[in-house]
Amino acid sequence: MIQYLTKRLLIAIPTLIAISLVLFTILALAPGDPLGEFASNPSITEEVRENIRKTLGLDKPIHIRYVKWFFAFIKGDLGYSYTSRSPVSDLILQRLPTTLWVVGIAYIFSVLIAFPLGVTSAIKRYSWIDQIVTTFSFLGYSLPTFLTGLLFIIVFSVQLNWLPFIYNSTLKITSFSTFIEQIKQSIMPISVLALYQSAVLMRFIRSAILDELTHDYVRTAQAKGLNNFAILKDHIIRNALIPVVTLIALDIPTIFTGALVTEQVFRVPGIGALLIDSIYRSDTPVVMAITFISGILIVIFNLVADLTYGLLDPRVRY
Numbered sequence: 001m002i003q004y005l006t007k008r009l010l011i012a013i014p015t016l017i018a019i020s021l022v023l024f025t026i027l028a029l030a031p032g033d034p035l036g037e038f039a040s041n042p043s044i045t046e047e048v049r050e051n052i053r054k055t056l057g058l059d060k061p062i063h064i065r066y067v068k069w070f071f072a073f074i075k076g077d078l079g080y081s082y083t084s085r086s087p088v089s090d091l092i093l094q095r096l097p098t099t100l101w102v103v104g105i106a107y108i109f110s111v112l113i114a115f116p117l118g119v120t121s122a123i124k125r126y127s128w129i130d131q132i133v134t135t136f137s138f139l140g141y142s143l144p145t146f147l148t149g150l151l152f153i154i155v156f157s158v159q160l161n162w163l164p165f166i167y168n169s170t171l172k173i174t175s176f177s178t179f180i181e182q183i184k185q186s187i188m189p190i191s192v193l194a195l196y197q198s199a200v201l202m203r204f205i206r207s208a209i210l211d212e213l214t215h216d217y218v219r220t221a222q223a224k225g226l227n228n229f230a231i232l233k234d235h236i237i238r239n240a241l242i243p244v245v246t247l248i249a250l251d252i253p254t255i256f257t258g259a260l261v262t263e264q265v266f267r268v269p270g271i272g273a274l275l276i277d278s279i280y281r282s283d284t285p286v287v288m289a290i291t292f293i294s295g296i297l298i299v300i301f302n303l304v305a306d307l308t309y310g311l312l313d314p315r316v317r318y
Helices: 002-029 046-055 062-074 088-123 128-142 145-159 176-213 216-223 228-251 253-257 260-266 271-280 284-312
Strands: none
Touching (some): 002 062, 002 284, 088 128, 088 176, 088 253, 088 271, 145 176, 145 260, 253 284, 260 271
16 A cells, blocks of 8 residues: 555646646736736836836746746745735635635535535435436526525525625624524525535436445345345445545545636635636735645645545555
């Protein structure tokens, strides 16, 4: 296992370098000028603009800028935002708690909903339970999150006036009443994300379970007299979890990047909203930091998924 882990780490390092190089090149060649907001300001002369460009290092070739950025990133320096001149790490840390609260809780709820419903739908296939779960998953998967978010706002905020439709980023939890307000303003974005993600996971889990039900080892276990629950718990679920673990490992890094559409709909000040705003302003250091950290998390959780395979299926260890 240690040898396998070492090989994967040796593969991951050049992979991350390649990802960073591609991302940096694309962002450097992308249209848009980080100093574009100064273009319409008559008090900013061309000489001043050029000095600012030199200060930001934009006058140097791409390869030199990439090498400087890469070694700074290794040291933990994510650079400074072109627009706010604040450290990129501070901007990310300011938005990260909100993203983890909304997107993280939504993903936990989606797993708790999808796993039992997906397994039940597969075991009771073609029954009325399966029909209801399948219909629910199709609706949740086919409806885009921006449409679901708007429907939630119309029903629960405009018509019923139960929940606030704009996330209050200035709210601080200092008492039980403010904690209730935090819960109320989080219900709709969390529900929208959980509805979509649970629908995706349900369909995947159901398909994985159904694929295992047709295998010979299931019939052999039944012939030995094992009850259906023991077969499901000890055999089917462990084998069916292998592709599900891959899907979850690829989804977990999205918790860091946030929910781009949902955060825009409900005005949630998360990392997704920061990424969209930074792209709009051509704030390359912020965009580069968020996207590359997301790439690092994807590589890490893929490695975690590979190691999990060995725990689920002993054959993988050999």
